[in-house]
Amino acid sequence: MxxxxxxxxxxxxxxxxxxxxxxxxxxxxxxxxxxxxxxxxxxxxxxxxxxxxxxxxxxxxxxxxxxxxxxxxxxxxxxxxxxxxxxxxxxxxxxxxxxxxxxxxxxxxxxxxxxRRYPVMEPVLDGNEMEYVQECIRTGWISSQGRFVALFESMLAKFHDVPHALAVSNGTVALHLALVSLGIGPGDEVIVPDLTFAATANVVIYTGAKPVFVDADPQSWNMDPEKVEAAITPRTKALMPVHLYGNPCDMDALCAIARRHGLKLVEDAAESLGASWKGKFTGAFGDAGCFSFFGNKTLTTGEGGVILFKDAALYERARMLRDHGMSKQKRYWHLDIGYNYRLTNLQAAVGVAQMERVEHILERKRAVARHYCEILAGTRGITLPPAHPDADPIFWLFTILIDPNIGITRDELAERLLRNGIETRPVFFPMHEMPPYQQYCAEAVFPVSKSLSRMGLSLPSAATLTNSDIENVVANIKAILDVRQMAEVARITLDS
Ligand SMILES: Cc1ncc(COP(=O)(O)O)c(C=O)c1O
The missing domain is CATH 3.10.580.10 (CBS-domain)
Incomplete structure (x- = not known):
């Protein structure tokens, strides 16, 4: 816009x-x-x-x-x-x-x-991205073979301290491939949050299974573990929590539920690279942990995804399915109906350069969130993003809640900020409100995700923002809120 x-x-x-x-x-x-x-x-x-x-x-x-x-x-x-x-x-x-x-x-x-325009996100591409991409072109390794794919995978596995990482073409197919590799299909149910990006639910539907939506927890904005437990039926096969906007779910609670009920755990960590729960990175808890490297993510390959696995057999199965179900030993012999979900060497080249700078980029992201928190704290009508003592979020998007009684709606505030060159993004619509998903929701109610969706606004969150950029964004927000409050007072004064 x-x-x-x-x-x-x-x-x-x-x-x-x-x-x-x-x-x-x-x-x-x-x-x-x-x-x-x-x-x-x-x-x-x-x-x-x-x-x-x-x-x-x-x-x-x-x-x-x-x-x-x-x-x-x-x-x-x-x-x-x-x-x-x-x-x-x-x-x-x-x-x-x-x-x-x-x-x-x-x-x-x-x-x-x-x-100066402030986009919600922009990539940081000031490392070796250009050099590595040029290497692909110079050497002709532009497709999915070449040194960068394996290198990108090993860097991600090492960073997360898990044995296996599989690079795929985007975050959506990462989730799909994880479910298919785990054998999820028709007749099964997978528990997903009501407040998420549509891909989380879509991939469940692709497999023929049914997504079962669960309301958000008002503190963490992530799916509420108590409501997860209440949604389990004999058909439930997996939990698919999302670390929304980079804020980790309560992984103690979710892992315990999965263990207790013998369920698979697939983490949708598309938005949370670098976030951790009790010192362990998101994506490293589940049977599979899925990431997106879309252009607006904390690290990017343009389009891209990765799945982390602890189990070698599961990793081998996903790898086989990623490459058309072809046997590793016998070329053009297909063991299963697979997919072409491969990442290109060109994309992985960008990914390797990004991973070389991961600590720096994550530190910048943390600094951006810290500065927002410092200068927005106590602003009337604004709720800061969740903070749990066991969570170290990365705030892929720094997202605040706007009190609907402050005299200006979230959407009006967004529109006024945009006029000043400040882009923002509304929080996702709850899945249960959108026509394609209503058939899966029956009589369930989702008051928390509904209100978060109405009130939530993501601010410019790029790692490239300086402190003075953030101060400028916040000064604009405060000025708009102040003037609206003064206009309200003036109207009341004149009317009375
Ligand atoms: C929570 C969540 N899941 C899945 C995805 C899908 O990732 P991709 O866009 O790489 O397919 C996204 C992407 O934005 C996301 O935010």
Missing amino acids: TQSALSIQELTVRAGDALQIALQELDRTGSGFLVVVDATGKLVGVVTDGDIRRALLRGIAIGEPVSAAMQENYKALSIDAAPEAINAALDTKITFIPLIDAVGRPVDYASVNRH
Whole structure:
């Protein structure tokens, strides 16, 4: 979704306009600032939501003119100023500069947000990615044979301290292949969370088994272990927990349930590479642990996936099924109806370069989440992501909850942030609400996943974000929430 930046006209008020008009414009545009002009259209000041708040606190009434609250000596530059001069003038304090014509009329503006877009995620590709991909092309090893596939697999196995890793074409087929290798099929049931990406449930349906959806736990946002146990029937064959947005599930509880009921455990760790529960990485607990290396993931191969296995026989079966079910000993002799789920050497080359930088990338991800937590803590209307003493999350996407009673909806906040160049992402829709999955849900109710889905918003989370980027994102959120609260107060004051 893209949206053009706001024009200077949309950001202009007259010095004689009432403060209430300025507040409404600040609220409508979500810009955090407005330029103020006199009757002839000349720039006479700027006004921010902070200026209005301070004016109200000084006792200035909401019906008084904007000139009573504006900053008169605000820096402006000529529309002809060199881009370098404009860039040099913008910083974390001065995030907006009006650009004026020869007679002093504002004709455009420069802002930090206009110069920088904040995507929800972007890959970090500043290691050996280019060199290794070039090697594939130079040597002709561009398909699924070549040194990088095995190397990528061994790096992942070593990192997770498991004996086997199998590279596949994406995270979805990783999950599918894990289920098929475990013998899951028609007549079986697999327990999955209601709040997840659709692939988790789709792969169960591909096998002919039935997905059984379980509501989220309000603390962890992951599937609730108590409700998992209640959903087990004689047909249940496997649990497939998802470490949502990189926050580990309670693996003590889930492993104990799987053991008690003799169930297989397939971890959907697509979003949680690098996250751990009691010091053990997610993906390393189950019979199989599945990862995605899609372009928006913490580590990427463009498209790609990996399955971790502890059991050698299971790994060998998955490997055979990945390669069309072909015998390892006898070429073109097929032992089963398999698939082509292979990863290419080109993709694995990117993956190897990513794995070389894994510690650095994970440390950056942790730092991003830490800084968000520090500066968002205590903000009225915002709930920070889950924190459990036994969990070390990686927050693939740093996701917050927006209180629906704060005066602005989650979607309105997202729209206003986007106008300022800040992309966000709503939390997944609960599976039970979407038509293809309703047939599997019968009368089950999912109040927690439903409310998390309505309130959750993922913020820019890339490892490339600097502290000042994060401060800018948070300043925008706070300004939008503040101005909405002030507009609400002004409306009540004027109405009464
Ligand atoms: C929880 C979850 N499971 C599975 C997948 C599927 O991974 P891929 O997109 O690599 O097929 C994703 C991907 O985004 C995911 O978030």
